[in-house]
Amino acid sequence: xxxxxxxxxPNISYDSVIFGFSGEKLKIxxxxxxxxxxxxxxxxxxxxxxxxxxxxxxGLSERTGLDELYLEQFRTFGSMERFSSEVMRKxxxxxxxxxxxxxxxxxxxxxxxxxxxxxxxxxxxxxxxSDSIKWYDFDQLPSLMMxxxxxxxxxxxxxxxxxDQKLLSFNLLPERFTMxxxxxxxxxxxxxxxNRANFQRKMLGLNILERHEKLFTGGSHKAxxxxxxxxxx
Amino acid sequence: xxxxxxxxxPNISYDSVIFGFSGEKLKIxxxxxxxxxxxxxxxxxxxxxxxxxxxxxxGLSERTGLDELYLEQFRTFGSMERFSSEVMRKxxxxxxxxxxxxxxxxxxxxxxxxxxxxxxxxxxxxxxxSDSIKWYDFDQLPSLMMxxxxxxxxxxxxxxxxxDQKLLSFNLLPERFTMxxxxxxxxxxxxxxxNRANFQRKMLGLNILERHEKLFTGGSHKAxxxxxxxxxx
DNA sequence: CCAAAAGTGTTCTTATTACACCCATGA
DNA sequence: TCATGGGTGTAATAAGAACACTTTTGG
Numbered sequence: 001x002x003x004x005x006x007x008x009x010p011n012i013s014y015d016s017v018i019f020g021f022s023g024e025k026l027k028i029x030x031x032x033x034x035x036x037x038x039x040x041x042x043x044x045x046x047x048x049x050x051x052x053x054x055x056x057x058x059g060l061s062e063r064t065g066l067d068e069l070y071l072e073q074f075r076t077f078g079s080m081e082r083f084s085s086e087v088m089r090k091x092x093x094x095x096x097x098x099x100x101x102x103x104x105x106x107x108x109x110x111x112x113x114x115x116x117x118x119x120x121x122x123x124x125x126x127x128x129x130s131d132s133i134k135w136y137d138f139d140q141l142p143s144l145m146m147x148x149x150x151x152x153x154x155x156x157x158x159x160x161x162x163x164d165q166k167l168l169s170f171n172l173l174p175e176r177f178t179m180x181x182x183x184x185x186x187x188x189x190x191x192x193x194x195n196r197a198n199f200q201r202k203m204l205g206l207n208i209l210e211r212h213e214k215l216f217t218g219g220s221h222k223a224x225x226x227x228x229x230x231x232x233x
Numbered sequence: 234x235x236x237x238x239x240x241x242x243p244n245i246s247y248d249s250v251i252f253g254f255s256g257e258k259l260k261i262x263x264x265x266x267x268x269x270x271x272x273x274x275x276x277x278x279x280x281x282x283x284x285x286x287x288x289x290x291x292g293l294s295e296r297t298g299l300d301e302l303y304l305e306q307f308r309t310f311g312s313m314e315r316f317s318s319e320v321m322r323k324x325x326x327x328x329x330x331x332x333x334x335x336x337x338x339x340x341x342x343x344x345x346x347x348x349x350x351x352x353x354x355x356x357x358x359x360x361x362x363s364d365s366i367k368w369y370d371f372d373q374l375p376s377l378m379m380x381x382x383x384x385x386x387x388x389x390x391x392x393x394x395x396x397d398q399k400l401l402s403f404n405l406l407p408e409r410f411t412m413x414x415x416x417x418x419x420x421x422x423x424x425x426x427x428n429r430a431n432f433q434r435k436m437l438g439l440n441i442l443e444r445h446e447k448l449f450t451g452g453s454h455k456a457x458x459x460x461x462x463x464x465x466x
Numbered sequence: 467c468c469a470a471a472a473g474t475g476t477t478c479t480t481a482t483t484a485c486a487c488c489c490a491t492g493a
Numbered sequence: 494t495c496a497t498g499g500g501t502g503t504a505a506t507a508a509g510a511a512c513a514c515t516t517t518t519g520g
Binding site: 201221 | 495498
């Protein structure tokens, strides 16, 4: 029996905003409940004896197949407006659960996390209550259940802050990458085009990059250097 | 019956780091459990139908007598190490509660908030489980229960970030204040002395201050201007 | 007239920005 | 030798830090 009452803490959930990037567009992982036209962020619950962080990692690993994800907690949402038992009731009925007094119908306080990954190396897997999970372009998100649209906005605000220090942790780029690829990550996430020359100088000035051999692509132009993030310090 | 099981969400608590300032030292509000030599941050629990933010405001209002406090949520702590039922058991026994299977002995995920107030206008009131609550100098905190020392450190990190925008919201200074008083707030919270001339220029440059009449203290020196924060925009 | 504290100026240094220039590459 | 993209240079401006100078005040 999945989601048994005895296994989980009641009234506490987590929701995760999983940003995906692969060269050009910023995407977000959204799941859809079976036959419901109801969209939501991938989330889950915390087991009785499980650390919160572990619960989130477990849930994401199940849905993306990735371990070693860099997750950042950014906010906990606990208003009453965010709770709507009607939607949850329909979802449970659709699944054939006994609905009266089901613990999932209660009010939940949710801890929100975000992650950033390369969506090309991920095959999303739906959870027990939903039947589809897909990447959506960030600027074409459907309307999400409860306060999930608000959670996405707040997540992006946090992602944009101090991107420099975070990019090291996200394993978003290949081991070795060009300055152009790195700039493309910034441009997409920040939603604005940086100046090429100044971006290069700023990145090199941060002293977090190591320069390697040049990359010859066959294009009729100067070959760019490859870089990698410096290990440790 | 206080803290009845039916009234509150289980497994969820909040803890608050209440910074106090009044001219020179930064202090923190710490409570001590009866006869226990156990020190803790003031915290509390969320009622079944109560928004999280409201619960925190309620708890703080009970302990400081202040409403309209500006509270900022900064992190949620959910590890297993933070939970130690031994300490809680002793506290409950001391109060004469029936201890076996008490809901407060379970594992708690706690949402942490901080606030900053003028400690001279506050008479702290202990909560139901403790019998004393006092201001402690920030640099002379006792060892706190569970992970509360860690929570204090993290709170200070967040308080120090973007202090400019927050000072408006904290009702810390009197309606009208001198530049010297404002600088003293910064110096104390940031733990380092700012340059007087540059501080003045920076503050005036932020365009959040209104200049009023001069303050004549009787001191044998130039009288400083009084300032207030600009309302709205 | 003096000391103390407040206000303002000056200079030096360090980011940030915008744009120009030269170099390597393959067709 | 040309177009393309990549690397570096330069000048203008803005922001920050350090310190000096002048003004106001009461004794």
